[in-house]
Amino acid sequence: MKRLPRQLILLTAMLLAVAAVFVSVRGAQHFEESLTAQALAVERTIARSMIDVIQKALLHDIPFDGLVGAEGYLEAVKRDNPGIEYIVVSDADGRVRYSTDLGKVADPDLLQRSIAQLKAEGTARVGKYFDTSTPIVHKGSTVGRLHLGERANIVEQLLRDIAFDIVTVLVVATLVAFELVRLLLAASFSTPLRALQDFFARIAAGDFRLSLGRDFFGGIGRLNRPLNAAVAEINSRVRSLTMSGRPPPAGFAFDTRDERETLRVNSVENIRWPFFLLIFSESLSLSFFPIFVGQFYDPSFGLPRHVMIGLPIALFMLIWAVAMPVAGAWCDRIGYRRAFGTGAAITTIGLILTAYAGSMLELLLWRSLTAVGYGIVYVTTQTYITLNMPTSERTRGMALFMASFFAGSLSGAAIGGILVDRLGFSMTFLLSGVLSATAALYVLRFLRREDGKLMQKRGLGVADFKLLLRNKQFAVITFLSAVPAKVALAGFLYYSVPLYLKGLGHNQSITGRVMMAYGLAIILVGPLVARLADRMQGRWRFVMVGGYIGAIAMAIPLFVGDTLGAALAVVGLGIAHAVSVSPQFTLIGDRCTDAIEKVGQATTVGIFRLVERVGNITGPILLGAMIALMDFMGAFVTLALFTFVSTTAFTLLLLWFDRKPAELKPA
């Protein structure tokens, strides 16, 4: 049954690619004509400007053949207008008199011949170029012609300039499309299939109590109706039997009280895609948030501009981190369906209010609110996935979670950038709110209600922290693997790399592209590796390997300089984290079971993520200090060494924990 969804995804991918190419090419053909016309109008204007100069010279009786510095002048104009490929001044007979360096021109002979023939004013196609010809008039007669040549494939060049943007949108569109298709397919195939399997297992054991859910997708769930009809019929017959005093058949279980309980199977997809939608909606503002905040700059706070702008962002991170353990404890108490729903609702309110924020203070308040919702949703989703995937697939579940997170983040940021130009800040925030509300509604409607697995807790306490942190395995995994990874993430990727690239002279967009590579590595490599990790024993090995890959990655700029080195390092770090971050989390689930039992699953998640965030916060500060002391290369090497050492310590300690007890000597 796995083949069918794959075939459908393949079909979607192919059609998407073909349609994208079709639309872009048709569009390009259309653009070509009008953009070419505009570009040629620019050429004509430049030509006019040059003719004025030449004619002024002629007016003062400088002979046409004696124009001093003509080549230099032509070259200067060509330099100032990069679209121009050649400039030629021909005499009345069409012979080339002055020109720019024709060395790089394709087929200069054709050019010379064409110029001899081009007597009319206007534009003509000459080989690979458009030639704009203007007459030079002196005392009523044409003494020569000015020819400006521009590449004919204007649109191709323009498209090349925005090629990366197109690719970005393609990538984003693909990510979004696949998330939705995956959901559709899960609802149509894999979820009903699992329900059926579960149902049939119960029936085989004689349990006729449960019926299957109503199916809306017409896939495998189509079988639910006849099955339910049969079960309902059987149960009603049994009931009428018992009502007339007779005992029901032995060895079976029936729905004697007509409760019609439904068998529900939890699909991880049910929470994955609303989570993706929520992260996507929140990320819409990522690309323009600093600019948006800049509007609210209020000198009366007494803080410099850059600090003020960083404030809402820092506050968001802080509250997000702090909210997580609290949210986790809360989720353990009230269950994840309600927790996610509430979290999404809070985020929605926060986003809508941000759209209408009027001052810095309001902005800070609403961002904090949004951060609370964000934290709740983050913790809830992780917990849900952990509880609802079989242990053998847990790592893959985590990897898919991370992939959804980054996919939502990347897609949202890219699309947000495009939307905000058209819709403006407020509308984009409102749109975010609408999308996150959709996520909330979906979860509330479709997620399984809780059943008795809730903990009787009294909220988060210091005892919870102590319990977890005292657990040796938890401490080792967290402090020697998770925190260093976050130090690398925040300190290296988010802080140093942009600075390093800026120092090399690059602008924002190049930096953005390099950073995207990290997210893409996580999205693409993560699930693949996680599948392996689930299959193999010893998840900790993946964490170790990831740690070492990360150490090597961060040392790359030492050997490969410039942008390439940075890009490779970022990709390497992405792969390293793709390999290690998901197994890290599952490792905790594996090795700290008793602590988790006492503290609660969601609480553990929350506390783990909070402590991890320590790495996020200290990362930039540490790196900043290192760069100040040792400059970039030194800082990178130190970080690489630090990662290497902590990974080694992690490995050794885990091996130590796992050692078999000493053989008892025979008496």
Next chain:
Amino acid sequence: MLGLKLPRPNVPLWVRLGVPISMIIALAIALISFLNHSNYEKTYRQLNVSRITVVARDLRQAIEVGLNVGLAPTNNTQLDKALAAAKDHTEGLRFAVVIDAQGKRLVEVGGAAPNQGWLKRLEGIGEESSWLGEDADTYQVGLPYRNSFGITVGAVILGYDKAAIDRATAGTRLTLFANWLAAAVLLTVLTLLGVWWITRPLESELAQAEGALADPLSGASIPPLQLPLLGPQIERGISDFVRQSHAVQAAMAEVPKRSQ
């Protein structure tokens, strides 16, 4: 959510899957078209800005050359000639105005509306070498000019026709929409076809299973099922279900006999 609005399962699977999938692809393609149009519009506008800036630079030079020899823009006959020539030869140019450092209009050709707020733009220009602006009818390019000891003492502003540019880009919007529509229709057909083709085997298996479950309580035995896609678990499960149903029926039919 999606399912709430769908009618009862009489609509075949390939439609139920095909339509949402094609909608998703259509949405993605719409986004790409939107982006392409956006970039086209930006480029179109930028080309016009470049064109007008060439003219503006020449005019600024004429002003500054005049200042070099002590001619204010109001006394500069060469400048007057240059302004007239610019107006005649530059397509779409509506006006060219020279202002001083107080925003007062010194020389102008064409008709520029009053109260343009140019002084504010000039004062706020910072490190930039020019500014871009607009009013109801025109897009504008403003270039400051300096005197011979380096002080900015005014600006020259050129305004060009807005309507023509907006019309051009709007026209493209329509064409792109038509392209998108054509693509959407085409891909819907292809998607439905493809989905139908892919889900055909499953359809036939589901039909088989539904046939087997048509009347499980009738007591009739079902033929052996061949459900390679659904899997052996389901094959077994269905026959188990039928078997168990028969067993229950049989048990219920027995009971009255026993209780007698």
Next chain:
Amino acid sequence: MHRLLLAIILAVASASTALAQTKPFKVMLVLFRGETAAELGFMEQLKARVPVEFVIRNVDGDRAKVKEFVNEAKRDRPDLIYTFGTTVTLDTVGAIGAVDPSLHIVDIPVIFNIVADPIGAQLATGFTATGRNLTGVSHLVPMADQLRAMQRFKQVQRLGVIYNPYEANSVLAVKQLKEHAEQFRFVLTEATLATAPGQKPSPQDITDAMQRLIAARSDFIYLPSDSSLIERAATIVGLATVARIPVISATEGPIREDGALMGLVSNYSNAGAFASYKAEQILVGKQPAGRIPIETLQRFALVVNMTTAIQLGVYPPLDLIKIAELL
């Protein structure tokens, strides 16, 4: 950019000062040879922006009169003094190290204009703030700029200069030419006029000097900003033209009126406007004159005599035609 801001601040300040100050500023002008375009530029610009009263005193070539006006200034205490030329300025404020409060003005701000070489004249140590009650505008066009413009017309390997060794401006020009000879790769031939100090050169002196330059096969001849030579410009240029040698002039007159080929020249009225800008900083901005640096203009006029150009077959290059004043 900060200059625009300053200009605007001054505009606002002057407007408000104008309101607050009903009494106009008193500015005294001490001139050497009457009102030139520089003074007109100065007065026009200042009058438009600030309430001001001008008191004009002209020594009319007689250096001794400066003392008289200095004493007048000491009595009447104007808000600002404007001086024209090196001689007048020196006698008004004194050279560095030779300032005598009994002879010179030390406590009223003085702006000089049309002083070619304030450093050589010992008025200041550099183109910076002087620290005393003096600032001003030099109308000198930097020699490097002039030579660069000249090279655009013709490759010059031998440059000739005709000069009067007793005229400060001449001597300064020759000194600067020598300093730049290596950078611009020419050999300088100096033709000193055999004139007695204080006397004007005779036509014979000039012909002799020119013959020497022509014999040295100069590619170009430099005519400094020396009034005694400028008076004889027609002769100088005439001789050069016959020998088909173009002349670069440091001032506009010989190009416009006497047929020198080209020159990169200051515009006097712009210099006056610049001086007025500094005056505003002192009067309205309340800045001490000692903190305002001495400066030259930043942009100059390239003047070309096209008749001569056609005669000699030496033309301005195309990119300069755009910005040149073609006569």
